[in-house]
Amino acid sequence: MKRGAFGAAISAGFLASGVAVPLLAAASQTAHRGDIAAPGFYQDVLPILQEKCQNCHRPGQPAPMALITYKQTRPWAGKIADAVRSKTMPPWFADPRYGHFSNDPSLTAEQIATMVAWAKAGAPEGNWQDAPSPRNWNTEWHISPPDKIVQMPEAVPIPARGEVEYTYEIVPLHFSQDRWVQSAELRPSSWAHVHHAVVYIRPPNSEWLRHAPVGKPFTASTLSDPEERRQAHETTSDLLLVYAPGSAPEEFPDGMAKFVPAESDLVFQMHYTTNGEAASDRSRAGLVFAKSPPKQRVITLQLNNHALIIPPEADDFRVEVQGTLPNDATLLSFFPHMHVRGKRFEYDIVHDDGSVEILLRVNYHFHWQLSYRLAEPRELQAGTKLRAVAWYDNSRNNPHNPDPEKTVTWGDQTSSEMMVGFFEVAVPAGMDKWRFFIRHDEPGGKTN
Numbered sequence: 001m002k003r004g005a006f007g008a009a010i011s012a013g014f015l016a017s018g019v020a021v022p023l024l025a026a027a028s029q030t031a032h033r034g035d036i037a038a039p040g041f042y043q044d045v046l047p048i049l050q051e052k053c054q055n056c057h058r059p060g061q062p063a064p065m066a067l068i069t070y071k072q073t074r075p076w077a078g079k080i081a082d083a084v085r086s087k088t089m090p091p092w093f094a095d096p097r098y099g100h101f102s103n104d105p106s107l108t109a110e111q112i113a114t115m116v117a118w119a120k121a122g123a124p125e126g127n128w129q130d131a132p133s134p135r136n137w138n139t140e141w142h143i144s145p146p147d148k149i150v151q152m153p154e155a156v157p158i159p160a161r162g163e164v165e166y167t168y169e170i171v172p173l174h175f176s177q178d179r180w181v182q183s184a185e186l187r188p189s190s191w192a193h194v195h196h197a198v199v200y201i202r203p204p205n206s207e208w209l210r211h212a213p214v215g216k217p218f219t220a221s222t223l224s225d226p227e228e229r230r231q232a233h234e235t236t237s238d239l240l241l242v243y244a245p246g247s248a249p250e251e252f253p254d255g256m257a258k259f260v261p262a263e264s265d266l267v268f269q270m271h272y273t274t275n276g277e278a279a280s281d282r283s284r285a286g287l288v289f290a291k292s293p294p295k296q297r298v299i300t301l302q303l304n305n306h307a308l309i310i311p312p313e314a315d316d317f318r319v320e321v322q323g324t325l326p327n328d329a330t331l332l333s334f335f336p337h338m339h340v341r342g343k344r345f346e347y348d349i350v351h352d353d354g355s356v357e358i359l360l361r362v363n364y365h366f367h368w369q370l371s372y373r374l375a376e377p378r379e380l381q382a383g384t385k386l387r388a389v390a391w392y393d394n395s396r397n398n399p400h401n402p403d404p405e406k407t408v409t410w411g412d413q414t415s416s417e418m419m420v421g422f423f424e425v426a427v428p429a430g431m432d433k434w435r436f437f438i439r440h441d442e443p444g445g446k447t448n
């Protein structure tokens with residue numbers, strides 16, 4: 001396999017498209033519970049809201065309404081029942097048949113049954129004395145207090161309407177020595193306008209966006225160098241973090257961390273969406289350093305296929321790419337990326353006997369870009385065949401499709417498509433991405 005197809009990070013463009021979410025037979029479960037008293041808000045519903053919903057449904061977060069008090073929640077009872085029964089809330093798109101993920105927020109069948117029964121019973125308040133103590137939402141960081149907070153130096157103005165080109169801001173870190181980052185979190189100042197953000201680590205020797213302004217917002221189309229304009233969305237720089245509404249911060253297991261070379265810059269790539277109200281955003285990234293040097297370094301790799309050509313009107317067009325792992329690595333997480341015609345995305349291991357093991361299958365949704373973290377990191381040996389498969393819906397049945405008559409190829413605007421299967425692996429701490437790609441079986445490819 002060619003090195004280019006399976007390696008360094010490029011951008012994350014964004015948006016993907018929806019597919020119906022399977023229904024769960026919650027109703028039949030409530031039937032068994034017919035003899036039990038109707039659930040009450042304080043005793044039965046509020047604990048579920050605290051555990052699974054309030055991280056988004058509270059003031060200052062992306063969801064449109066708070067679900068903290070009875071008064072706030074009651075008018076939504078019917079919609080809540082619909083949303084949990086159809087599994088549209090909380091948002092999660094992994095096919096439950098494959099893999100286990102530590103950040104899976106799905107409700108249990110019993111929790112769904114409780115919510116549905118509560119709505120059916122007329123959303124009774126119950127007894128306030130049964131209420132759990134209010135969840136103390138950390139208004140600042142979810143990670144432990146950051147050792148370093150990096151804020152975009154200039155606010156980015158966001159118009160009330162229309163599309164906003166990806167906006168970049170380059171921020172020098174001024175680290176005089178190399179650093180290991182144990183956890184990292186992005187906090188937008190205007191939550192409602194940030195569709196996604198990717199923060200890259202640009203090492204001092206990187207040529208990427210070298211002529212772009214530092215400390216000021218800019219977009220690719222404003223760059224004077226045509227080559228730099230073209231490459232704005234493509235980089236070999238490693239990712240520090242990916243943010244989307246509701247996404248959990250990056251927190252690496254003990255003994256694993258991201259490497260930030262001395263004198264690196266952070267490059268914020270922001271995708272803003274408009275919502276009728278003009279605003280401005282100055283996002284911050286919080287970094288917690290590892291307390292001791294880690295054993296393993298986390299790097300973000302990708303399986304991508306630039307050669308995709310999606311015919312007009314195709315409603316289930318399949319594109320795949322395979323790669324062979326050049327060295328041993330611990331597989332940690334996945335982050336699939338497509339645009340508005342995306343329908344499904346899958347990561348597989350193709351075993352030597354030809355059998356295929358599905359690691360993750362995602363039913364894509366236009367609004368949500370999520371990462372999927374393995375509940376149990378998986379040791380993979382050099383030579384393991386990894387495969388990513390994407391399916392696209394270029395038909396007119398796809399409500400997000402801007403033009404079903406178009407033959408769609410690779411491009412960073414959402415009218416074009418992408419096929420990128422990002423995934424994180426941990427490798428020995430002394431290895432960098434380039435050494436990871438040196439194969440023992442390649443001429444001149446001896447390592448260690």
Ligand code: HEC
Pocket residue numbers: 048049052053054055056057062063064076079080083084089090091105107245246247367
């Ligand atoms: C990751 C963030 C997130 C989590 C977690 C989440 N929501 Fe939402 N919710 C949203 C956002 C954003 C919207 C509005 C946009 C949309 O509907 O997709 C929304 C919309 C809704 C709606 C309105 C749907 C409609 O028909 O208008 C309901 C009801 C709802 N959520 C209930 C819940 C419940 C109940 C939970 C917990 C079991 C939950 N949500 C968890 C982010 C979240």
